[in-house]
Amino acid sequence: MTTHLTTDIAVGLDGVTRTYRSRAGDVHALRGVTHAFARGSFTAIMGPSGSGKSTLLQVAAGLDRPTRGEVVVGGQPLGAMNQTGLTKLRRTAMGFVFQSYNLLDALTAAENVALPARLAGRRVRRAAIVDALRQVGLEGKARRRPPELSGGQQQRVAIARALHLQPEVLFADEPTGALDRSSGRQVLELMRAVADEQRQTVVMVTHDPLSASYAHTTLFLEDGLVVGRLDRADATQIAAAMSDLERR
Numbered sequence: 195m196t197t198h199l200t201t202d203i204a205v206g207l208d209g210v211t212r213t214y215r216s217r218a219g220d221v222h223a224l225r226g227v228t229h230a231f232a233r234g235s236f237t238a239i240m241g242p243s244g245s246g247k248s249t250l251l252q253v254a255a256g257l258d259r260p261t262r263g264e265v266v267v268g269g270q271p272l273g274a275m276n277q278t279g280l281t282k283l284r285r286t287a288m289g290f291v292f293q294s295y296n297l298l299d300a301l302t303a304a305e306n307v308a309l310p311a312r313l314a315g316r317r318v319r320r321a322a323i324v325d326a327l328r329q330v331g332l333e334g335k336a337r338r339r340p341p342e343l344s345g346g347q348q349q350r351v352a353i354a355r356a357l358h359l360q361p362e363v364l365f366a367d368e369p370t371g372a373l374d375r376s377s378g379r380q381v382l383e384l385m386r387a388v389a390d391e392q393r394q395t396v397v398m399v400t401h402d403p404l405s406a407s408y409a410h411t412t413l414f415l416e417d418g419l420v421v422g423r424l425d426r427a428d429a430t431q432i433a434a435a436m437s438d439l440e441r442r
């Protein structure tokens with residue numbers, strides 16, 4: 195992967211393997227994954243349990259190092275970075291959203307959104323916080339604390355927190371896993387809008403074909419390899435591809 199080709203690639207994986215060594219033997223969680231996540235794309239990652247989805251997300255986000263291969267985020271190869279550099283890049287270039295919202299109950303929504311920037315020692319602009327909350331449709335809830343918000347609203351605060359530093363890429367692991375259908379839909383529509391309107395890049399692990407149908411592209415993992423891909427597919431097509439995989 196040469197630098198002049200990476201300008202429109204938010205996250206690039208080149209021959210990535212990840213082997214966990216354990217007393218019971220080696221576990222090959224990723225066996226050689228090469229994929230370019232284009233800037234402004236929304237990609238869902240699906241696959242049977244144990245196929246390597248979480249490992250892929252962790253390695254792409256620099257939370258875990260590949261055994262072999264290279265990960266490039268925003269044009270920067272992660273392999274060449276030390277822990278301090280990686281932490282800095284994660285704070286500025288990446289946002290994270292998980293099934294559990296990980297908000298602090300003692301802080302208001304606005305303070306939760308501002309927290310990563312504060313931890314990174316950055317100046318927090320009030321206007322940027324208001325913008326981030328507006329982007330997720332919560333401009334009127336800035337002073338509420340998480341216990342005073344619904345699950346869907348809390349997840350949207352978590353997304354505002356992830357987006358407020360304008361990261362290159364938003365990584366999401368089962369972001370709607372704890373939400374009812376209608377709140378889940380709002381969160382998925384929001385992530386799609388983030389990609390379509392802000393040209394930010396979203397990579398989401400999910401078990402749910404309906405969630406995956408909000409993405410532009412679904413990648414299918416099996417046994418540590420990307421074994422398939424669907425573009426602009428609906429939930430029925432994605433579910434059919436998943437059951438084919440699980441039947442093999």
Ligand SMILES: Nc1ncnc2c1ncn2[C@@H]1O[C@H](COP(=O)(O)OP(=O)(O)OP(=O)(O)O)[C@@H](O)[C@H]1O
Nearest residue numbers: 214216221223241242243244245246247248249250
């Ligand atoms: N820390 C670890 N040590 C040893 N093996 C691990 C470790 N983490 C994951 N694995 C193994 O690596 C493989 C891939 O795991 P991973 O969690 O990436 O799969 P997944 O597709 O996210 O699964 P699920 O859908 O069940 O969350 C599995 O066989 C798992 O048991």
